[in-house]
Amino acid sequence: MSKPRIAFFDFASCEGCQLEAINFVEEFLVLLGHVDIVQFREAITEAEWDIDVSFVEGSITREQDIPRLKEIRENSKVVIALGACACTGGVNAIKNTRPLEDVRADVYGDKKDWFPTFPTRPIDQVVKVDGYIYGCPIDRNDFLKNVQLILQGKKTLRHNDPVCVECRLAEIECLLTLGKPCMGPITRGGCGAIDPSYGHPCTGCRGLVDDPNENAAMDVLAEHGLTVEDIRSYMTIFNSFRPEDIQ
Amino acid sequence: MKKNIDIHVHHVTRVEGHGDVLLNVKDGKVEHVALNIVEAPRFFEGMLRGRAHYEIREIVSRICGICACGHALASIRASEAALGVEPSEQVIDLRKIVLAGENLSSHFLHIFFLVAPDLFGVKSVLPLASTHRDIVVRALKLKKLGNDVSDVIVGRHVHPITMDIKGFTALPTVSALRDVQKQIIEMIPEVIDTVDLIASVADRIPDFKRETEYVSLGPIEGSNEYPFYDGIIKSSEGLTYYPAEYRKVTNEFITPDSTAKHCKHLRDSYMVGALARFNNNSDLLRPEAKAAAEKLGMIAPVHNPYMITVAQLIETVHIMYDTVDIIDKIIRRGILDEDYSYQPRAGTGSGAVEVPRGILFHHYTYDSKGRMENADCVIPTTQNLENIDQDFRKLAPMILDKPEEDISLLLQMLVRAYDPCISCSTHQLNVRFK
Numbered sequence: 001m002s003k004p005r006i007a008f009f010d011f012a013s014c015e016g017c018q019l020e021a022i023n024f025v026e027e028f029l030v031l032l033g034h035v036d037i038v039q040f041r042e043a044i045t046e047a048e049w050d051i052d053v054s055f056v057e058g059s060i061t062r063e064q065d066i067p068r069l070k071e072i073r074e075n076s077k078v079v080i081a082l083g084a085c086a087c088t089g090g091v092n093a094i095k096n097t098r099p100l101e102d103v104r105a106d107v108y109g110d111k112k113d114w115f116p117t118f119p120t121r122p123i124d125q126v127v128k129v130d131g132y133i134y135g136c137p138i139d140r141n142d143f144l145k146n147v148q149l150i151l152q153g154k155k156t157l158r159h160n161d162p163v164c165v166e167c168r169l170a171e172i173e174c175l176l177t178l179g180k181p182c183m184g185p186i187t188r189g190g191c192g193a194i195d196p197s198y199g200h201p202c203t204g205c206r207g208l209v210d211d212p213n214e215n216a217a218m219d220v221l222a223e224h225g226l227t228v229e230d231i232r233s234y235m236t237i238f239n240s241f242r243p244e245d246i247q
Numbered sequence: 248m249k250k251n252i253d254i255h256v257h258h259v260t261r262v263e264g265h266g267d268v269l270l271n272v273k274d275g276k277v278e279h280v281a282l283n284i285v286e287a288p289r290f291f292e293g294m295l296r297g298r299a300h301y302e303i304r305e306i307v308s309r310i311c312g313i314c315a316c317g318h319a320l321a322s323i324r325a326s327e328a329a330l331g332v333e334p335s336e337q338v339i340d341l342r343k344i345v346l347a348g349e350n351l352s353s354h355f356l357h358i359f360f361l362v363a364p365d366l367f368g369v370k371s372v373l374p375l376a377s378t379h380r381d382i383v384v385r386a387l388k389l390k391k392l393g394n395d396v397s398d399v400i401v402g403r404h405v406h407p408i409t410m411d412i413k414g415f416t417a418l419p420t421v422s423a424l425r426d427v428q429k430q431i432i433e434m435i436p437e438v439i440d441t442v443d444l445i446a447s448v449a450d451r452i453p454d455f456k457r458e459t460e461y462v463s464l465g466p467i468e469g470s471n472e473y474p475f476y477d478g479i480i481k482s483s484e485g486l487t488y489y490p491a492e493y494r495k496v497t498n499e500f501i502t503p504d505s506t507a508k509h510c511k512h513l514r515d516s517y518m519v520g521a522l523a524r525f526n527n528n529s530d531l532l533r534p535e536a537k538a539a540a541e542k543l544g545m546i547a548p549v550h551n552p553y554m555i556t557v558a559q560l561i562e563t564v565h566i567m568y569d570t571v572d573i574i575d576k577i578i579r580r581g582i583l584d585e586d587y588s589y590q591p592r593a594g595t596g597s598g599a600v601e602v603p604r605g606i607l608f609h610h611y612t613y614d615s616k617g618r619m620e621n622a623d624c625v626i627p628t629t630q631n632l633e634n635i636d637q638d639f640r641k642l643a644p645m646i647l648d649k650p651e652e653d654i655s656l657l658l659q660m661l662v663r664a665y666d667p668c669i670s671c672s673t674h675q676l677n678v679r680f681k
Contacts, residue, residue: 012287015263016312017498019356021404023394028387032376045260091309094294103290117288136309137405161598198402198409199416203305227557233299237306 001059001110004052004151007039008082009072010122011058012092016137017083031175034151049075053150054080059120066126073127080123080150081129084136088207091136092120095176096245097236098240116244119245131156136205136238139191153241159190160211163202175201178224181234185213204238250275254655257663258285261361261371263313264669267639268658277647280639282632282662284507286669291624299324300412300591300617307609307624309404310450311668314358315406316349317602320476321624323412325609327642328596329601330617332413332589340577343476345400345410346600347570351477352393352404353603354521358441359386365660366448382444385437389563392434396491396570397647414587421578425470428574429576433566438560440539441540445560449543453657457641459634460484460514461523462496464601465681466531472532473524473553474635475601481527483548484513485532490599495610496623506667508626509633514635519560519605520665522549536565552638555664559603591617603670604628628667635665 002040008018018040022028038048054076059067073079084090095103096119104117123129133156146156163184167174175182175196182198183204196201208214214235221231254271258265265286271279303326308319320342336340357381369375376383394404394429400418401407409415464474465481480488482498488495496517499508511516511517525532529540529547540546540561545554593615599608605627614622638661646654649663 012289013310014312014315014405016309016315017370019312020405022387023391028382032373037373040371041258041260041265045364046373047260053415058287061289065287091294091306092289094306095290098296117290137312137403195408196401200402230299233297233302238304 003036005038005048005050006035006053006055007037007051007072007076008041009039009054009056009058010041011056011069011085012061013058013083013085013090015057017133017135018055018139020140021055021082022142023140031147038074041087042143049187051076053078053080055085055244056086056123057082058123059089059127060086060123061092061120062117069123078130078150079127080124080131080133080146080156081124082133082236084134084205084207086123087132088239089122090205090238093239093241093245094243095238096120097240119160120241121246122241125243125246131196132158134159134188134206135191136203139194141192142190143180158210159188159191159206161189161207162191163187163193163196163206165189165190166191167196172196176224177222181221181226181230183217183235185220186214186217208239215222252647252651253419254262254651254658254660256355256655258640259450259659261364262663262667262669264313264469266292266662266667266668268655268662270654272640272647273428275647277640277643279660280636282635282639282667284632284669286507289374292672295619295622298619300330300613301617303368303611303622304411310624310626312405313353313668314349314602314604314607315402316345316401316410317600317607319407320346321600321602321607321609322596322611323410324598324600325596325611326412326598328598329579330338330412330591330596331588331594331610334413335583335585337577337580337583337585338414338587339476339484340573341400341415342410344570344571345397345407346475346568346602347573348396348398348400349404350393350601350603351396351535351563351566352390352564353666355386355389355393357603358445358556358560359383359390361663361666362660365656366445366451385441389434389437389441392430394625395430396427399423404595410586413589414585420580421582424508424574425576428571431571432470438563440652442542442564446542446544446555449557450544452551453553453660454551455553455642455661456637457552457638458548459637460512460517461526461548462512462517462519462630463524463527463606464599465527471531473533476603478599480599480606482512482517483523483527486513490608491597491610493597493610493625497608497630499629505630507626507629509636510630511633516637517630518552518634519627519630520555520563521603521605522552522555523605524601525549525561527543527560532561533565537569539564551660552634553664554650555666579588583631589634591615595621602627604666605630620648626668628665630648631667635662635667
């Protein structure tokens, strides 16, 4: 049996998720023994199509990204959204919360028309996506678990239990009780509650659980002394994208 | 022979982000040569407006996966200057380790994964995994070491967790610091071997010189530290500035070919990064790094931009030894439990930090509630872009007699030498709110 042909692509992003993928030595070398990497612009010059699994990092932020993403979809048996930017729009979607003309003028002044852009969207708003690896950045262990599942033709992990569940299991002191704006109650788990384990509130980078009770979460945060303005702001660092932004 | 050449390298590989190399030659004359930045702009400015002081570094570290800690640090320094917050000596020492880890990790990634394949005549590091497995294993180990050094302080290099304005949300234990110090000491011979390895293939580094202006941090008065975290702005033309005066140096301008801005100071362009730091501050390197420089034939000032990679390698030697000493200092002092709370206030401030690709500026204005009114950020690659174009204009006419494939490779190798961080360069923060 020939080895699966995998590829990495990126759109608007920091490329940190691809870097995380090569940030573990032994596992990466083991992985190399099981797959052929046929496209990975950041690391290799070769570029071939006919791909089994494409990992796509980044959000879609302009017209010219769409045909490129569709080409990747047409040439790949499986497309996986890699990281927050691809899964949920990530921090790139914060720009959707302001009028685009203002945003462009802020950066490029009277030259703004040279640089077209449109509201940020996750990749599944443009093409069919077969699986998601969440997080900003992706969690290494979660990535490896998911890669094993993908190579066996199985579905990626949905992680519908909030970060709080893992936090409790790890017996970490609740940051809400310390008055910190933690997104743990409504954020997808799977990261081992990494932020709270370092005394840092969860920023919601893995996206919200299915059907999150945002109002209840806001009530909990407000009970701990945070203003509505603070809470709304913190909630939108990673979770600004709304489907109606692009209709 | 009057030659016509039309080179368009779409999305140069083995660089961070998306850039195209263009060369048009008509009747033996270069009509156009440029690096065009085609990365999607991300408009970070809109993300910061009105945001609370404690959210800022969270967002800006996402500008770049390679220099996430550097962005976080420049951001924190700008915020502290604006909010009137002074970090403790312990915090500064820990931050220096974070920055050291990031510079190590990024330099090793560049040297081994992005540049070495050209020196060994292969298309990527992957074929080297079978022909030179020991080198690839060393590359991965050294890259990981850099990450581990940052991780012990900030939890995760991409993107740092614990690092905040004034302090940290969690401090490392002495035993964790000792472990990472031991790892560094164990890996020093691997770095010295790498110096010998690169010295053995140094004749494959293209010979090309173009003198330019070199801009980096310089030592603050009375300090003899090779500056990464703290310093004044220093130009090789003999001028110095305070970080808050950075706009006098950067003078950003916009070109239609590029979603990133360009910069110039006293000459047509200037260079930032490892070679600029080496040229401006090589007398402050540690003896071990000076010895490596001698082995590699590097005597400042070096005017060959292809040697940026070699300057990075010399810096890794310096950083390895220096970090061992900083950790010793922290362990001698013991980990102190300090109060990292502060009150926001209105103010304006700048932060300048040497990240892997050069000097990085963040500049913020906060209102009285500690919400962002105005932010500006000038990225190393943005500062280098004009210098790359100027190098191209000198280099291209000199190599026209070579086969087209070789011309293309030399131009791409030049781009790679600068280790451009294109995602960063288009992620401008220039906010001028009315």
